Amino acid sequence: MPNIAIIGASRGIGLEFVRQYAADGWRVYATTRTPDSPGALGKMRGDIRIHHLDVRSDTHIARFADVLSKVALDVLVHNAGVLNSRGRASPEEIAETMRVNAEAPIATVSALIDSVIASEQKKVAVISSIQGSGRPRPSSPDLYGDSKGELNKRFRVIEPEWRSLGVTAVALHPGYVKTDMTGQHAGITTTESVSGMRSLLAGLTPGDSGRFLDYRGKDIAW
Numbered sequence: 001m002p003n004i005a006i007i008g009a010s011r012g013i014g015l016e017f018v019r020q021y022a023a024d025g026w027r028v029y030a031t032t033r034t035p036d037s038p039g040a041l042g043k044m045r046g047d048i049r050i051h052h053l054d055v056r057s058d059t060h061i062a063r064f065a066d067v068l069s070k071v072a073l074d075v076l077v078h079n080a081g082v083l084n085s086r087g088r089a090s091p092e093e094i095a096e097t098m099r100v101n102a103e104a105p106i107a108t109v110s111a112l113i114d115s116v117i118a119s120e121q122k123k124v125a126v127i128s129s130i131q132g133s134g135r136p137r138p139s140s141p142d143l144y145g146d147s148k149g150e151l152n153k154r155f156r157v158i159e160p161e162w163r164s165l166g167v168t169a170v171a172l173h174p175g176y177v178k179t180d181m182t183g184q185h186a187g188i189t190t191t192e193s194v195s196g197m198r199s200l201l202a203g204l205t206p207g208d209s210g211r212f213l214d215y216r217g218k219d220i221a222w
C-alpha cells in the first residue's frame, strides 16, 4: 500500500486525514508536537507511525526529513496551521503565525521532497485557506488571511521547481470545517472535508500541479 505523511496530525482535519488513510490500509507517518502524549492520534487504528515535529523548528524539520530519507512518500500533506489572533495581533503572534502558516509548509515540503520524488504517486498538498485568496490586502489587515496569502505566494514561486522534479503539488482549501480552530458552528465536518480532499488527491494528474482548489475540487482565485 502507499505511504502518506500528515504534518500536524494531532487533532481536527489532520487527525481525520490519518483516520481515513489508515482505514484505507495506507501506511501513515503522522506528526505531532506531543508524541509522548499523543491523545486521539495514539488511539487510531492502522499502520500509523507517530513522529515528533514542531514546524517552527528547522532542527525538527531536518530530523524528520532524515528519519524519512529512505521512505517513499506517495502523498505529503502539510496541514499544520494556527489562528492566533482575531483582533490586533502582538508581534509574537504575527511572527508565529507567519512562521507556521506561510514559511513552514514550504520549508517542510522542501526538506521532504526527495522522499516524495522517490514514490510512485509524487503528490503534495499544502493546506491553505480561501481566506488567503486576494491577500494580502493592506487596507484590511487580517493576520490569518495574510499568512495564508503569503503561503500561496510562496507556493506559486516554488511549485514550478517541484513540478520539474515530477511532483504534482496543489494548495487546498478544506472548506469551513468544525474544528478547534473554528468552533462547532462551522459548516462541514472533518469527515466531509477530508473525504472530499482525499478523492481530489486520488484523482490528481500532473496537469493539476499549481492549482488552488477547495475540498470539492473547485478552483479558487489566488
Ligand SMILES: NC(=O)c1ccc[n+]([C@@H]2O[C@H](COP(=O)([O-])OP(=O)(O)OC[C@H]3O[C@@H](n4cnc5c(N)ncnc54)[C@H](OP(=O)(O)O)[C@@H]3O)[C@@H](O)[C@H]2O)c1
Pocket: 007, 008, 009, 010, 011, 012, 013, 014, 032, 033, 034, 053, 054, 055, 056, 079, 080, 081, 082, 100, 127, 128, 129, 130, 173, 174, 175, 176, 177, 178, 179, 180, 181, 182, 186
Ligand atoms: N477549520 C477550518 O474551517 C479551516 C478552513 C481553512 C483552512 N484551514 C486550515 O486547515 C488546517 C487544519 O486546521 P484545523 O481546523 O484542523 O485546526 P486545528 O484543529 O486547530 O488543528 C491544527 C493542527 O495544526 C497543528 N499545529 C499547530 N501549530 C503547529 C506547530 N508549530 N507545529 C506542528 N503542528 C502544529 C496542531 O497541533 P497541536 O495539537 O500540537 O496544536 C493541530 O494538529 C490549518 O492549516 C488551517 O489553517 C482550516
